Amino acid sequence: MIVEINTQDAEPIYEQLRDRIVLGIASGELTPGEALPSVRRLASDLGINFHTVNKSYAALSAEGYLVIDRRRGAVVARPPSGTSDARSTRRLLLAAAEAICRGTDETAFLALCSACYQKASGRPSNQENGG
Amino acid sequence: MIVEINTQDAEPIYEQLRDRIVLGIASGELTPGEALPSVRRLASDLGINFHTVNKSYAALSAEGYLVIDRRRGAVVARPPSGTSDARSTRRLLLAAAEAICRGTDETAFLALCSACYQKASGRPSNQENGG
Amino acid sequence: MIVEINTQDAEPIYEQLRDRIVLGIASGELTPGEALPSVRRLASDLGINFHTVNKSYAALSAEGYLVIDRRRGAVVARPPSGTSDARSTRRLLLAAAEAICRGTDETAFLALCSACYQKASGRPSNQENGG
Amino acid sequence: MIVEINTQDAEPIYEQLRDRIVLGIASGELTPGEALPSVRRLASDLGINFHTVNKSYAALSAEGYLVIDRRRGAVVARPPSGTSDARSTRRLLLAAAEAICRGTDETAFLALCSACYQKASGRPSNQENGG
DNA sequence: GTGGTCTAGACCACG
DNA sequence: GTGGTCTAGACCACA
Numbered sequence: 001m002i003v004e005i006n007t008q009d010a011e012p013i014y015e016q017l018r019d020r021i022v023l024g025i026a027s028g029e030l031t032p033g034e035a036l037p038s039v040r041r042l043a044s045d046l047g048i049n050f051h052t053v054n055k056s057y058a059a060l061s062a063e064g065y066l067v068i069d070r071r072r073g074a075v076v077a078r079p080p081s082g083t084s085d086a087r088s089t090r091r092l093l094l095a096a097a098e099a100i101c102r103g104t105d106e107t108a109f110l111a112l113c114s115a116c117y118q119k120a121s122g123r124p125s126n127q128e129n130g131g
Numbered sequence: 132m133i134v135e136i137n138t139q140d141a142e143p144i145y146e147q148l149r150d151r152i153v154l155g156i157a158s159g160e161l162t163p164g165e166a167l168p169s170v171r172r173l174a175s176d177l178g179i180n181f182h183t184v185n186k187s188y189a190a191l192s193a194e195g196y197l198v199i200d201r202r203r204g205a206v207v208a209r210p211p212s213g214t215s216d217a218r219s220t221r222r223l224l225l226a227a228a229e230a231i232c233r234g235t236d237e238t239a240f241l242a243l244c245s246a247c248y249q250k251a252s253g254r255p256s257n258q259e260n261g262g
Numbered sequence: 263m264i265v266e267i268n269t270q271d272a273e274p275i276y277e278q279l280r281d282r283i284v285l286g287i288a289s290g291e292l293t294p295g296e297a298l299p300s301v302r303r304l305a306s307d308l309g310i311n312f313h314t315v316n317k318s319y320a321a322l323s324a325e326g327y328l329v330i331d332r333r334r335g336a337v338v339a340r341p342p343s344g345t346s347d348a349r350s351t352r353r354l355l356l357a358a359a360e361a362i363c364r365g366t367d368e369t370a371f372l373a374l375c376s377a378c379y380q381k382a383s384g385r386p387s388n389q390e391n392g393g
Numbered sequence: 394m395i396v397e398i399n400t401q402d403a404e405p406i407y408e409q410l411r412d413r414i415v416l417g418i419a420s421g422e423l424t425p426g427e428a429l430p431s432v433r434r435l436a437s438d439l440g441i442n443f444h445t446v447n448k449s450y451a452a453l454s455a456e457g458y459l460v461i462d463r464r465r466g467a468v469v470a471r472p473p474s475g476t477s478d479a480r481s482t483r484r485l486l487l488a489a490a491e492a493i494c495r496g497t498d499e500t501a502f503l504a505l506c507s508a509c510y511q512k513a514s515g516r517p518s519n520q521e522n523g524g
Numbered sequence: 525g526t527g528g529t530c531t532a533g534a535c536c537a538c539g
Numbered sequence: 540g541t542g543g544t545c546t547a548g549a550c551c552a553c554a
Contacts, residue, residue: 007465013463014554022228026227078234088226089247100157102216120224180532203541317539347491357482357509358512363472376503383493467527
């Protein structure tokens with residue numbers, strides 16, 4: 001899995017990494033039971049501080065995306081189905097509001113949502129060839 | 132428009148306020164051309180420092196949601212239609228990934244998106260009446 | 263002479279007006295000896311506070327662009343030739359620096375300067391038809 | 394790079410600093426990729442508040458002259474070549490108008506522009522050695 | 525140790 | 540009375 005970190009982004013590095021891992025799980029690049037690289041190894045590969053990687057793993061563990069196994073390190077879990085995440089819904093609500101402000105109608109918004117779903121699931125639509 | 136600020140939240144106050152105003156514009160609670168309260172007035176009403184309100188207004192102004200008019204203070208604008216926001220799309224992509232991880236299929240995800248759109252537009256669906 | 267005021271601009275109204283009058287003198291729209299509208303009249307025409315117009319006139323008077331005649335009001339003067347203005351030179355220096363940062367070479371910069379001179383003098387070049 | 398701040402000046406301190414940094418980039422005193430002092434350090438050196446320096450950095454970042462890197466602090470960038478800046482052109486137009494009002498002909502004006510360009514680029518002409 | 529956030533209060537420019 | 544600027548100092552997030 002390719003991870004790109006942008007240290008000039010407003011989003012903290014540990015969140016960028018956390019988000020990338022979530023995307024990796026959603027797309028199937030990471031499968032439940034799979035072990036992630038060690039904190040030090042991944043930090044070295046990405047050229048970042050290992051404390052930062054540690055923070056990402058801890059956050060993902062708290063959210064149920066990972067389990068920290070004493071012997072195998074961080075292992076991909078699968079959060080219980082049907083759970084709803086308040087933060088996620090809030091994100092969605094805000095994205096909708098911003099779309100409305102830009103004059104996007106519901107049909108166009110849902111088309112965009114669908115495209116994002118496809119992309120996140122690792123089955124990018126035709127329009128995604130360029131990106 | 133009712134604004135609730137949670138000073139315990141990890142999200143900065145100025146961003147909470149910024150988001151609330153975007154939601155207000157989307158829902159029609161705030162209409163283009165309408166003047167917002169002065170920074171000092173709103174700060175006083177919310178029990179926060181006026182610099183914090185100022186930062187929200189400045190951010191919204193930079194994003195095109197407000198214009199700072201010398202005579203009228205902060206006035207609601209409307210960002211150019213049809214523009215797309217990378218940050219917004221990124222939020223959507225992540226929300227989709229998180230939904231996928233929770234086992235939500237595309238149909239259910241789009242239903243959630245639709246509900247959010249309705250709610251943001253100020254026309255909450257039946258399920259949303261309570262929230 | 264057409265004066266357009268933008269109350270949403272970062273530049274103060276009185277300076278916008280001051281600048282517009284300088285441009286009017288440079289282009290010949292306003293000629294030495296000509297009387298400007300009264301403070302109250304111009305304020306009314308522009309829909310701004312007369313104190314603001316007063317401040318513009320006072321600034322122009324202090325710079326030698328106008329003389330305030332007790333009977334005729336504000337009258338266009340002509341500052342002594344050959345004077346150099348530190349503020350103006352500083353503006354030029356900064357404009358040059360910004361051009362350099364954008365990768366503009368000296369030839370292109372001087373072409374831009376020349377176009378501005380032509381435009382300010384009321385003899386806009388061919389490229390200015392659209393603007 | 395030597396920075397001189399005049400707290401008596403009508404121009405805000407953060408703008409004076411912003412302008413000085415732009416001049417520094419243009420002249421080559423600051424090179425792309427170079428890290429600037431931390432806001433607190435520079436503030437301390439200049440005897441001003443760190444919030445003021447922060448405001449300069451934020452403005453320069455918004456204009457593309459700097460990027461704020463999470464690990465290295467403020468780093469000199471280079472704005473995309475070929476872009477044009479309305480504010481800069483406006484400055485130029487006004488400088489031309491003021492020159493015309495002083496009776497400066499186009500040749501003399503362009504000579505002044507050229508001198509400014511040379512000075513800003515760090516290669517001052519002979520006349521400018523003293524300034 | 526860095527920048528980010530928030531508070532608090534003073535003074536000024538503007539209209 | 541409005542926003543803009545500046546100062547001062549505290550606490551926190553980040554790396």
